[in-house]
Amino acid sequence: MNKKPVTKFTSLFALLLVVQFAHAQKGTASNPYILEPSVTTVAIGYYWSEAKPVLRINSGNFVRVHTLITSTPERLEAAGLPAKEIEPALREVQLVKEKGPGGHVLTGPIYIEEAEPGDVLEVLFDSIQLATPYGYNAIGQSGFLSDEIFERKTSIIPLDKQKMIGRFGNNIQIPLRPFFGSMGVAPAKEVGKWNSAPPWKNAGNLDNKELVAGSRLFVPVFVKGALFEIGDGHAAQGNGEVDITAIETSLIGKLQFIVHKQKKQEWPRAETTTHIITMGCDRDLNAATHIAVREMIKYLMEEKSMSQADAYMLCSMAVDVNITQLVDGNVGVHAMLPKSIFIKN
Numbered sequence: 001m002n003k004k005p006v007t008k009f010t011s012l013f014a015l016l017l018v019v020q021f022a023h024a025q026k027g028t029a030s031n032p033y034i035l036e037p038s039v040t041t042v043a044i045g046y047y048w049s050e051a052k053p054v055l056r057i058n059s060g061n062f063v064r065v066h067t068l069i070t071s072t073p074e075r076l077e078a079a080g081l082p083a084k085e086i087e088p089a090l091r092e093v094q095l096v097k098e099k100g101p102g103g104h105v106l107t108g109p110i111y112i113e114e115a116e117p118g119d120v121l122e123v124l125f126d127s128i129q130l131a132t133p134y135g136y137n138a139i140g141q142s143g144f145l146s147d148e149i150f151e152r153k154t155s156i157i158p159l160d161k162q163k164m165i166g167r168f169g170n171n172i173q174i175p176l177r178p179f180f181g182s183m184g185v186a187p188a189k190e191v192g193k194w195n196s197a198p199p200w201k202n203a204g205n206l207d208n209k210e211l212v213a214g215s216r217l218f219v220p221v222f223v224k225g226a227l228f229e230i231g232d233g234h235a236a237q238g239n240g241e242v243d244i245t246a247i248e249t250s251l252i253g254k255l256q257f258i259v260h261k262q263k264k265q266e267w268p269r270a271e272t273t274t275h276i277i278t279m280g281c282d283r284d285l286n287a288a289t290h291i292a293v294r295e296m297i298k299y300l301m302e303e304k305s306m307s308q309a310d311a312y313m314l315c316s317m318a319v320d321v322n323i324t325q326l327v328d329g330n331v332g333v334h335a336m337l338p339k340s341i342f343i344k345n
Helices: 003-024 073-078 088-095 285-303 308-318
Strands: 033-035 042-044 055-057 062-067 105-112 120-130 134-138 154-160 165-168 172-175 179-184 216-220 228-234 251-260 269-271 275-282 320-325 331-338
Touching: 033 055, 033 105, 062 105, 062 228, 073 088, 073 154, 105 251, 120 179, 228 251, 275 285, 285 308, 285 320, 285 331, 308 331
Parallel strands: 033 062, 055 105
Antiparallel strands: 042 105, 062 251, 105 228, 120 216, 120 251, 134 154, 154 165, 165 172, 179 228, 216 269, 269 275, 275 331, 320 331
16 A cells, blocks of 8 residues: 555655766766856866856866857858858857957866965866867067968868868878867966966966877966866967967867865976976077976976986986977977886886
């Protein structure tokens, strides 16, 4: 006589448990938060402590984020891209009223609940995928040789997702290694609205081609919640990015965010499957190089318990110092330490 009501109750209770479990598992690798670009979910041209979060997550959560190509529909169409191939979201975000001082379309900001000033935010690039079958390269007025090469030209680059190559002209195939050119956190409140073009201590427009899927970026946190933004997708790039663009494109990445409490770090660092990377940014290339090398010495002293002199010597023997980019206001330098040189006992 009581069996039927009990069965109904049990079924309802089981259903509630399933719903609660599914809700609790939001933000996992298999069920990430989804963040699509729209008028209400992008910041165009800035990193800012006062920007309103578009998503709140916890440390350890995964987010699948879609970023838009850094251009406008009008410019892409003028370069020869058919109007039907332009993402609807790119047209939509042209309606955003608050723009600048930079020009990047950044998805975010994402608020990480545990992040506070003095912490370090680790961002794992779990996967990075092409969102469109095309990109572009354009010679800009701020290119490295803009005082010598005056032609302003934009070329649409077809992208083959299966072969992972970009086709430039008839006889040139460029291997694709997708990465996000700009990703970072809000700078300290007193800095104000930071231009998305020059990279700095908050990361931002690093244009570091080593930050492909599987790599990790470590950025100091300056404000509560960190306020992470990401964009400026690149399908491929040469170190230097000399004409001011790579193969610019839209990307979809699955990212994991991890907060390291009170882990003192002044400048962005990164780790790939093969290297530890330190970075420096400044208007002067010499000063940026000093920062990158000093940061590597600091890393070796802190993480490998080396003396300053030994760390300096190892940098000269084993660390490659590379120009990241020469065109973003602040130029970038990154030092690469191969992990393979350290023997495990």
